[in-house]
Amino acid sequence: MLTKILAGVDGSPGSRDAAALAAALGSAMGATVELVGVYHDPRVHRPGRHHPDPQAAGALEAVVGAIRDDLAPAATVRVLADHAPARGLQRAAEDDGASLLVLGSSEGGETGCVRAGRVAKQAIRSAPCPVLVVARDAAPVLRRVVAGLDGSAESQLALAxxxxxxxxxxxxxxxxxxxxDRFPVSHVPGGVVIDLADWERIVEADRAHTQAMLERLVPEAEGVERELREGDPTDGLVTAAIGADLLVVGSRRWGRLSRVVLGSTSEDLVALSPCSVLVVPRPDTEPDVSSP
Structure with a gap:
């Protein structure tokens, strides 16, 4: 359940997209919204001894406040210093117990598509909560949502x-x-061998297993559209997301601090998706998500 939504705002067009969608989701879901700006402070401070730069803080607060007034009037504003924007956003999400972090795409991408920049990619890897990267110039509305499902715990959380x-x-x-359905490749001395002998049987078994998983986790009685595709997972999800407003995928957590780890598919999707992308990590403790 979304209760606190944070949007990273720095005055860029992408951050305006993030603020607008965060406000729309907050209104639809009854969640509070906070617009967070992070200004650069390269200095290392003793704990409890940091004194914000009033000029830098004031300038950024004016920018974030203007965006709030224009796009998210019900939101609160927070400005903080850090040596890296992604780290500052991580700290804000942890301090506030955020249930979602919303970020904009970097400049230069195509309208309607996602292009996660350096800050967004770093934030995804360090965020303690799901991260939504908004497509460039995306309308702040969700009409069609696509969820990628492979049966893993994280993909089931993404489905939820x-x-x-x-x-x-x-x-x-x-x-x-x-x-x-790509060929399994075995590396051997002297070259590469592709095993074709039982490939059709293997693909058919995977297809049957995946179809059964899809039917179990998304019962027909739910009235939700289901689709089974074959091929490269990234290509399949990118194609399925054409015309959608949001693509939701899962990603793993790793290590003592339980951070998000992008797999190869989710890594590609935050750079190639034709719509906004929500990356949902596996939680520390896994709830039962096997049924709707």
Whole structure:
């Protein structure tokens, strides 16, 4: 359940997109919204002894406040210093117990598509909560949501998040599972050998297993559109997301601090998706998400 939504704001067009969508989601889901600006402070301070730069803080607060007044009037504003914007956003999300961090795409990408910049990628890897990267110039509305499902715990959490978002915004939900039909490659001395002998049997078994998983986790009675695709998972999800407003995928956590780890598919999607992308990490303790 989304209760606190943070949006990273720095005055860029992408951050305006983030603020607008965060405000729309907050209104639809009854969540509080905070716009967070981080200004650069290269100095290392003793704990409890940091004194903000009033000029830098004031300038950024004016920028963030103007965006708040224009796009998210119900939001609060927070400005803080850090030597790295992504680290500052991480700190804000942890301090506030955020349930979602919303970030904009970097400049230079195509309208309607996601292009996660350096800060967004770093924030995804360090954030303690799901991260939504908003497509460039995206309308602050969800009409069609696509969830990628592979049966893993993190993808099931992504499905739960997609259900929640679609339900709160009256968006259409489509659940897509992709069977990877690429040839398994074995590296041996002297070259590469591709095993073709039982490939059709292996693909058919994977297809049957994935279809059964899709039917179990997304029952027909739920009335949600289901789709089974074959091929490269990234290509399959990118194609499925054409015309959608949000693609929701799972990602793993790793290590003592339980941070997000992007797999190869989610890494590609935050750079290639034709719509906004929500990356949902596996939690420290896994709830039962096997049924709607």
């Amino acid at each position: 998040a997609a259900r929640e978002l679609a339900g709160a915004t009256d968006a259409e939900l489509r659940v897509v599972a992709v069977v990877d």
